[in-house]
Amino acid sequence: MNFPDDTDGDVLRSLDESGFDFSKPTTIDFNIDFVSWPPHPDAISKLKEFAGAVEIYEPDEEYSGYVLFNIHQILSYELVIDTQENVTTLMAEYGGVCESWGVFS
Numbered sequence: 001m002n003f004p005d006d007t008d009g010d011v012l013r014s015l016d017e018s019g020f021d022f023s024k025p026t027t028i029d030f031n032i033d034f035v036s037w038p039p040h041p042d043a044i045s046k047l048k049e050f051a052g053a054v055e056i057y058e059p060d061e062e063y064s065g066y067v068l069f070n071i072h073q074i075l076s077y078e079l080v081i082d083t084q085e086n087v088t089t090l091m092a093e094y095g096g097v098c099e100s101w102g103v104f105s
Contacts, residue, residue: 008080008101015075015103022075029070029102030083035095037065043094050090067096075103 001016003009016022032039032047037059044067047054051069059065073079080101087098 003077008077008084011102012075012077012080020075020103025072025074026103027070027072028075028080028083029068029104030087030098031100032067032069032087032091032096032098033064033100034066034091034097039065039067039096040094043067043091043096046090047087050087 001012001022003012003016030051034043039056044054044056047067047069051071053069055068057063057066057068071079071083084098084101088096091097
């Protein structure tokens with residue numbers, strides 16, 4: 001498979017090399033980081049409208065706080081990019097950005 005030469009493409013290439021099955025739906029986790037913590041309650045409400053369930057991870061010694069949501073679809077570069085862009089746009093007024101994602105296979 002061919003993926004663009006960027007960070008997301010690198011992750012997808014690594015998954016492909018490890019034998020990931022791109023033909024089956026999988027659960028994809030997306031993280032939203034916020035400039036200030038905690039996120040505004042309206043941001044959480046909008047995320048729930050967009051994604052359904054969300055998980056809020058409070059800051060600790062290792063990580064700044066973040067909000068996680070997941071979708072269950074066939075993994076593709078376009079899906080990753082579109083989701084990150086849509087969520088970042090949705091969260092922009094609250095200082096939120098979606099730049100990280102992952103799958104656990």
